Amino acid sequence: MMGERRIEQPALFYEFSLDGHVPQDHLLRAIDRFVDLDGVRAHLAPFYSAIGRPSIDPELMIRMLLIGYCMGVRSERRLCEEVHLNLAYRWFCRLGLDGEVPDHSTFSKNRHGRFRDSDLLRELFESVVRRCMAEGLVGGEGFAVDASIIRADASRHRTAVDGATGLPAEAAGRAVEEYLAVLDDAAFGAATPVTPKYISLSDPASRWTAAQAGPASFAYCTNYLIDLDHAVIVDVEPSTAVRQGELAACRTMIERANDRLGLYPERLAADTAYGTAEMLDWLVHDQGIEPHIPVFDKSQRDDGTFSRADFNFDHQADAYTCPGGKLLKSSRRAFKVPRHKAPADDTIRYRASTHDCQPCPLKTACCPNQPYRKVTRSIHEGARDMARDIARTDAYITSRRERKKVEMLFAHLKRIVGLDRLRLRGPNGARDEFLLAATAQNLRKLAKLAQQQPQASPA
Incomplete structure (x- = not known):
């Protein structure tokens, strides 16, 4: 028998708990345990005016950005819609049921101003790394480094000019200014003296490359330095999509991890691209790090004569x-x-x-x-000989196997986080996206390991 039609009668009072409607095993509930934003307001205080209209809470914007990168929501316009509708997102952002979601344009205004001026996203990333260290997930003995190509937000058909002629005089904009600012950067313009085949007018700092499968395109490289114990990302750095830029980014990350986090590895695992004579000499003699890296060597002859x-x-x-x-x-x-x-x-x-x-x-x-x-x-052959000697040990075989963890992180970055193509332009835009994506990956790893730990039984 068909039931009676339900007639909606609005109640005068509701008893609703937002916390009770978020499942205990929800990813954001596990991530929330490791997000500490108490110092955000103090860090940004010098960049706000003492007078004028009150601004959007920066902690709210950071929490929304973390949701976007943890859950694979790339568009900030769509992110605002999702936070408005999703109860778990509202709970994570401390909005309640009637909290107002900021407009998507607020993110662009703060990103190009306070966030970059204060290097807030770098501070956020390093705070999560320190939490990983406190949880015992970072051993600090063995590191691995690698780079992955991420396509830039630049058309390969309409916005390219001949690289030999350079940018036209009428070219202007934020991306062009950022390109001119990194011409002397070792990881960008100074990485190689070779003139690129094409230059993009919309994002000149991106590099024309055919390294990926498929047609050539404009791209950046995201460089990861990870700890081999639990594959925690200890540093991330953007670079141009050439091998020399990756080597410069590797040096920057190793030195910065030592200066800001106190991490100094005993060994470094990498692929053959990092096995150049200069790089090996820098690791062995300048840093005292064992290079578990194949030597980049082209001395072997294939014509039957002595090598x-x-x-x-x-x-x-x-x-x-x-x-x-x-x-x-x-x-x-x-x-x-x-x-x-x-x-x-x-x-x-x-x-x-x-x-x-x-x-x-x-x-x-x-x-x-x-x-x-x-x-x-x-003249650096001594360091190359040391790398060859290490390649004959069992520890080298272990490092080669563990090095695949960084490649798995890149697969997770592109397939789960959804960062196979940049949405922001310029070196600063690439840096912002790479930092947020690496922060989200570390938070997801913390949450996953926390969920796997057995819960203490009540006394």
Whole structure:
């Protein structure tokens, strides 16, 4: 039998608890335990005027941004709509049932002003890292570093100009000003002297790259420095999408983690892109960090002739010995004033004598097309040899396996957080998005580990 039609009769009084309508296992309830924003207002106080209309609570805006990046809501306009409708979002933002949600334009105004001037998002990220350290999730002994390409908000069809001609005189805007400000930055304009093929008018600091699968596009790189114990992101830095920019960002992150967080790793795991001679020398001699990194080496020959590995180097004599027993020296003359200046390209060239090479029976297997054999050696070869020795240990095999954790974080960044394409433009926009995304990933990890811990039974 069909039931009677329900006639809505509004009650005079309601008893409603917002906290009771948020499930105990909700992600935001677990994250809320680790979000400490007590110092936000004091940190931003110098950037507010003492007079005028009261502003939107900055803690509210930070909580809304954390919801957006934790739950994969990229649009700030849509984020305001979701916070207005979702009870769990309102509970996390301390809005109650009748709290007013700020307009989406408020985020842009504060982002381009107070948030960047005070470096608030960096402070927020580091406060979460310190909480991870307090929870025992950061060992500080082994780190891993890697970079991932994130497409910029720049069209590859309509806004590109020839990189050789540079920007036109009429080009202007915030993104162009930021591009000019980072021309001397080691991770951006100064990373490489190579002129890019194209420059985007809407986001000139983004780099034209074809490193990703599919057609070439404008992009940035997000660089992660993670602790290998629980894959906590201890630092994040944007860079241009070239290898030299990634190396500069790696140095910045290691030094900053030491200065601001007191983290100094014993070893660093990375892929071959970080195995350059200069990078290995900086890790070994300047920082005292063991490089668990494959050496970037192109000395191996594939034409059947002897490679550099077939020659033995004598450190005391500063000479190579060829398979035929002859010496290859960097200099065959005695100078009155010894020459200690390093070569311009940081590469020392060791040459054999023509009188030794011409009658040698191994010449066809050594230098068939040259009158004598030449072997090059980097001035940083000592650090490269150390990396090769580490590569033969069991600890290196473990580091290579653990290094995959950073790649899993990039997969999570693009598929769960939804940051496969930037929404903000310019280096500052990329930095803001990368910091918020890394903060959200660390908070989600804290929440996940907290949910896995057994609850203490009541006494």
